[in-house]
Amino acid sequence: MANDIKILTEHINIPGIETFEVYRKAGGYNAVEKAIKKMSPDEIVEEVKKSGIRGRGGAGFPMGMKWSFLAKPEGVPRYLVCNADESEPGTFKDHYLMKNLPHLLIEGMIVSSFALGANKSFIYVRGELMYVVRILEKAIEEAKAAGFLGKNILGSGYDLELVVQPGGGAYICGEETALLESLEGKRGNPRNKPPFPAVKGLYQSPTVVNNVESIANTPWVINHGGEEYAKIGIGRSTGTKLISASGHIKNPGVYEITLGLPVDEFMNSDQYLGGIRDGHYLKAVVAGGSSVPILPANLFYKTANGEDRLMSYESLSDGGFPTGTMLGSGGFIAMDETTCIVRNTWNFSRFYHHESCGQCSPCREGTGWMEKVLHRIEHGHGTMSDIDLLVDVAKKIEGNTICPLGDAAAWPVASAIRHFRDEFEWHINHPNEATKPGAVYMGAEILA
Amino acid sequence: MSVTFTEDKLKKAQEIILRYPEGRQKSALLPILHLAQEQFGWVSSDTMDYVAGLLSITPVEVYEVATFYTMFHLEPVGKHVIEYCRTGPCCAMGGEEVFSHLKTKLGIKANETTSDGLFTLKEVECLAACGWGPCFQIREKYFMHLTNQKVDDIIEELSK
Ligand SMILES: Cc1cc2nc3c(=O)[nH]c(=O)nc-3n(C[C@H](O)[C@H](O)[C@H](O)COP(=O)(O)O)c2cc1C
Ligand code: SF4
Ligand code: FES
Numbered sequence: 001m002a003n004d005i006k007i008l009t010e011h012i013n014i015p016g017i018e019t020f021e022v023y024r025k026a027g028g029y030n031a032v033e034k035a036i037k038k039m040s041p042d043e044i045v046e047e048v049k050k051s052g053i054r055g056r057g058g059a060g061f062p063m064g065m066k067w068s069f070l071a072k073p074e075g076v077p078r079y080l081v082c083n084a085d086e087s088e089p090g091t092f093k094d095h096y097l098m099k100n101l102p103h104l105l106i107e108g109m110i111v112s113s114f115a116l117g118a119n120k121s122f123i124y125v126r127g128e129l130m131y132v133v134r135i136l137e138k139a140i141e142e143a144k145a146a147g148f149l150g151k152n153i154l155g156s157g158y159d160l161e162l163v164v165q166p167g168g169g170a171y172i173c174g175e176e177t178a179l180l181e182s183l184e185g186k187r188g189n190p191r192n193k194p195p196f197p198a199v200k201g202l203y204q205s206p207t208v209v210n211n212v213e214s215i216a217n218t219p220w221v222i223n224h225g226g227e228e229y230a231k232i233g234i235g236r237s238t239g240t241k242l243i244s245a246s247g248h249i250k251n252p253g254v255y256e257i258t259l260g261l262p263v264d265e266f267m268n269s270d271q272y273l274g275g276i277r278d279g280h281y282l283k284a285v286v287a288g289g290s291s292v293p294i295l296p297a298n299l300f301y302k303t304a305n306g307e308d309r310l311m312s313y314e315s316l317s318d319g320g321f322p323t324g325t326m327l328g329s330g331g332f333i334a335m336d337e338t339t340c341i342v343r344n345t346w347n348f349s350r351f352y353h354h355e356s357c358g359q360c361s362p363c364r365e366g367t368g369w370m371e372k373v374l375h376r377i378e379h380g381h382g383t384m385s386d387i388d389l390l391v392d393v394a395k396k397i398e399g400n401t402i403c404p405l406g407d408a409a410a411w412p413v414a415s416a417i418r419h420f421r422d423e424f425e426w427h428i429n430h431p432n433e434a435t436k437p438g439a440v441y442m443g444a445e446i447l448a
Numbered sequence: 449m450s451v452t453f454t455e456d457k458l459k460k461a462q463e464i465i466l467r468y469p470e471g472r473q474k475s476a477l478l479p480i481l482h483l484a485q486e487q488f489g490w491v492s493s494d495t496m497d498y499v500a501g502l503l504s505i506t507p508v509e510v511y512e513v514a515t516f517y518t519m520f521h522l523e524p525v526g527k528h529v530i531e532y533c534r535t536g537p538c539c540a541m542g543g544e545e546v547f548s549h550l551k552t553k554l555g556i557k558a559n560e561t562t563s564d565g566l567f568t569l570k571e572v573e574c575l576a577a578c579g580w581g582p583c584f585q586i587r588e589k590y591f592m593h594l595t596n597q598k599v600d601d602i603i604e605e606l607s608k
Pocket of ligand 1: 054055057059060083084085086087172173174176177212214215404408
């Protein structure tokens with residue numbers, strides 16, 4: 001691919017880049033100077049709109065559009081909240097970015113807060129990452145000492161305070177309204193919408209919630225302009241994307257890819273994942289975090305029309321759910337032929353049941369049912385009607401809940417049965433074999 | 449038994465409360481529960497009452513939060529709490545084998561404490577370190593790319 005550009009990670013390997021001094025020498029905080037001294041808040045919003053960047057937290061909603069929805073009633077404070085809850089299984093890119101480049105996020109928070117007219121902004125970090133909380137707090141102190149945070153930033157009259165808030169261990173707090181509840185010191189129960197956070201968010205005030213990676217892109221957009229950003233990538237998938245790669249690949253880790261990179265190149269070239277570990281072959285991929293539909297290897301490389309699939313929002317979702325999936329959070333999990341799809345589906349189901357906040361019955365009860373039925377199939381006690389029961393329960397959850405966790409729980413189950421039904425049947429027909437440690441059904445249609 | 453923060457922790461708690469807008473001190477609840485767990489090792493009902501007092505909120509408001517979030521230990525735990533990830537990607541990275549080795553080595557199951565009070569095992573969900581898995585966390589430290597050998601070394605080191 002011609003444009004192998006690094007918007008976020010260009011400087012990540014410079015020794016000491018986590019300190020203010022080194023980051024500044026590498027051109028860090030230039031975007032704050034430019035934004036605050038030379039641009040108006042509306043001009044910044046305009047650049048972000050032009051960039052075409054879509055939210056990197058999972059839903060892919062255009063960031064500039066979200067910003068322009070922010071209500072601005074007189075005399076009411078506005079808030080920017082950065083979503084650093086990162087708890088979607090398979091996703092570890094924000095963790096990587098924050099621990100290595102804390103100042104990039106802080107620089108992004110300053111320019112974004114300025115654009116939105118926020119004087120107090122929050123970074124909500126999952127509580128398990130307490131060491132990252134401390135890294136961010138240290139970076140904030142450094143930025144403050146240099147005059148980039150606090151009162152009267154760079155003599156402009158603009159004040160901004162950044163608060164890093166630890167969560168307490170709850171996947172649901174990644175959902176933006178649950179996150180706001182949690183930030184108010186309550187249980188992480190998602191709110192009914194509307195009202196949307198842009199109108200009534202944190203403390204009932206207008207609020208923008210954006211993912212770490214989304215915000216970390218804003219300094220580049222300010223330095224180079226939205227139009228330049230929009231030239232990178234493909235179609236409506238502009239810019240780069242951090243992909244967290246795990247599973248049976250040679251080179252697990254976090255990669256910044258230009259959107260539009262062919263899936264085959266990402267999967268198999270040594271510059272990226274290096275292919276499946278030696279002696280094995282790809283069976284299935286979860287391309288965007290545990291909640292997106294699983295794809296068998298053949299549909300992963302090629303769309304249903306036989307086109308080469310690309311790493312972009314549109315190409316990955318080509319064909320809709322019958323033959324496609326979603327880019328989601330970029331949590332990329334590759335599974336080779338030793339993976340038991342039933343066991344993996346049961347594992348994810350247990351996760352969603354464990355993490356359901358319990359407010360709505362389709363989700364609370366449905367996730368429990370799915371876990372139970374999958375457990376019994378995996379452990380050799382399933383019946384054929386269990387498969388249809390799973391499909392039915394998944395259907396009844398989908399679209400019938402307060403927040404999208406219900407969908408996130410239903411999709412992995414529905415898609416696993418759609419593409420690997422024979423493997424479920426094999427478990428049911430061969431209870432003694434299927435439950436032996438390491439037993440895996442090998443009959444699925446697989447591309448080497 | 450009455451519970452009080454050390455002078456340092458109390459000062460830290462007061463700093464935290466001041467971060468939020470007037471009248472929104474309840475926002476300090478999660479950070480202060482973390483602070484309490486740091487000092488006491490776990491969160492007892494006395495601790496929750498104490499925290500409620502610090503924030504001028506009702507004890508019930510603290511109970512419902514402390515019981516919702518999985519990071520707070522509501523019962524006494526061992527000296528080292530090993531929180532290992534049981535979610536799919538870590539399993540794909542070899543987690544099931546490594547953690548069954550860990551359990552055998554310590555002679556306990558998930559959510560149990562060794563009889564010498566040294567180790568508690570806690571099963572947790574994805575720790576946002578999947579590609580660096582299998583992984584576990586002990587206090588604030590992440591241990592990644594775990595193998596049976598590494599697990600043995602870590603346990604030996606902590607048993608000294
Ligand atoms: C169950 C659930 C979990 C989520 N977890 C996260 C998360 O960990 N991090 C994140 O940025 N967004 C997460 N989201 C998406 C957020 O609700 C929200 O869309 C996002 O933070 C908006 O930021 P963006 O527009 O920059 O992507 C989650 C959504 C749901 C329904
Ligand atoms: S869908 Fe599930 S997690 Fe979301 S509000 Fe309903 S019960 Fe809670
Ligand atoms: S699955 Fe273990 S850290 Fe994500």
